[in-house]
Amino acid sequence: MVLTVTATTQKAGMPDVADPSRVAPKDARELSKLFFEQLEVLEEGTEEYSYARSTLIEMNMTLVRFAAGRFRSRNPEEMEDIVQVGMIGLIKAIDRFELSRQTEFTSFAIPYIVGEIKRFFRDTTWAVHVPRRLQEARGQLARATEELGSRLGRTPTDKELSELMSLPEDEVREARLAANGYNSSSLDATINSSQDGETVLQDFIGAEDEAFELVEDFHALAPLIAELDDRDRQIIHLRFVEELTQAQIGARLGVSQMHVSRLLSRCLARLREELLASD
Structure with a gap:
C-alpha cells in the first residue's frame, strides 16, 4: 500500500x-x-x-x-x-x-x-414479465420441489407443494406456469448441426403469415378505392364487407344480377391494373 x-x-x-x-x-x-x-x-x-x-x-x-x-x-x-x-x-x-x-x-x-x-x-432476468408475487413464488417453489423430491423420492404433487409452501393449489400451479417465463431461447439458437448446415429453432416454430400480405394489399388498395365513384364504392362495400351475393346487391340497387356482375368485374379489373402498376 x-x-x-x-x-x-x-x-x-x-x-x-x-x-x-x-x-x-x-x-x-x-x-x-x-x-x-x-x-x-x-x-x-x-x-x-x-x-x-x-x-x-x-x-x-x-x-x-x-x-x-x-x-x-x-x-x-x-x-x-x-x-x-x-x-x-x-x-x-x-x-x-x-x-x-x-x-x-x-x-x-x-x-x-x-x-x-x-x-x-x-x-x-425474466424473459416474460410476470407479477412480482409470482417471481418470488418461483424461488419458493423451486426450494419446496427440491426438498419434497428428495424426501419422497418422486416429483411432489401440487397439493403436497401447497401444504409445504402454505399457498393454495391454484397459486402453486400459477407459479409453476409463470416459471416458464424465466428463460427464453433465441429463434437463431442452433438445434442441430450437420454437413448440410445448421438447423435453428425458427425452422421448427416459424411459419409465414399470409395475413401480412393482406394488410399490405389493403393499405395499397385504400387510396385506389377512394378514387372510385359512389356507386362503384357501394358495390365493393356490399360485396366484400357486407358479403352480399350479386343477386342481393342487384335487389338492393334495383338492377339485374348480370348488371352487378359486369360492374363488379369492371371495378376489380381497374383496381387490379392500378395496384400492379403501383408495385
Missing part, C-alpha cells in the same frame, strides 16, 4: 492513497474508518469530501466482487452487469453508514450490495 500526502489530504487530515483499488482488504478496513471519520466532519460537495467518498468506493470494490461471485453460476455472461449493480449497493452503503453504529462497514455494506444484485435479477 502506497500513501502519499497532497495539499488536499493534508488539509483534511487524510492519507492520500495512490491506488485505492489495490488496497488489501485488511488495510481497507482500517483506512475506511479514517475516511468515514472525515466524511462526518467534512462539508458535502467540497473537494475533500469528494476525495474521501471516491476513495472509500474504490477501496471497498473487493466487497462487490466478493458478493457478485455468489451469483456467478446464475449467468456468467452478466458478471460485468452484476458488478456494476453491486457498485450501486456499495455507494448506498457508504452514503448511509455511520460510525456510531458500532458495526464493521463490511457487515453493513454486504446486505446493500447483495440486495441490489438480487433486485437486478428479479427485475431484469
Whole structure:
C-alpha cells in the first residue's frame, strides 16, 4: 500500500492513497474508518469530501466482487452487469453508514450490495414479465420441489407443494406456469448441426403469415378505392364487407344480377391494373 500526502489530504487530515483499488482488504478496513471519520466532519460537495467518498468506493470494490461471485453460476455472461449493480449497493452503503453504529462497514455494506444484485435479477432476468408475487413464488417453489423430491423420492404433487409452501393449489400451479417465463431461447439458437448446415429453432416454430400480405394489399388498395365513384364504392362495400351475393346487391340497387356482375368485374379489373402498376 502506497500513501502519499497532497495539499488536499493534508488539509483534511487524510492519507492520500495512490491506488485505492489495490488496497488489501485488511488495510481497507482500517483506512475506511479514517475516511468515514472525515466524511462526518467534512462539508458535502467540497473537494475533500469528494476525495474521501471516491476513495472509500474504490477501496471497498473487493466487497462487490466478493458478493457478485455468489451469483456467478446464475449467468456468467452478466458478471460485468452484476458488478456494476453491486457498485450501486456499495455507494448506498457508504452514503448511509455511520460510525456510531458500532458495526464493521463490511457487515453493513454486504446486505446493500447483495440486495441490489438480487433486485437486478428479479427485475431484469425474466424473459416474460410476470407479477412480482409470482417471481418470488418461483424461488419458493423451486426450494419446496427440491426438498419434497428428495424426501419422497418422486416429483411432489401440487397439493403436497401447497401444504409445504402454505399457498393454495391454484397459486402453486400459477407459479409453476409463470416459471416458464424465466428463460427464453433465441429463434437463431442452433438445434442441430450437420454437413448440410445448421438447423435453428425458427425452422421448427416459424411459419409465414399470409395475413401480412393482406394488410399490405389493403393499405395499397385504400387510396385506389377512394378514387372510385359512389356507386362503384357501394358495390365493393356490399360485396366484400357486407358479403352480399350479386343477386342481393342487384335487389338492393334495383338492377339485374348480370348488371352487378359486369360492374363488379369492371371495378376489380381497374383496381387490379392500378395496384400492379403501383408495385
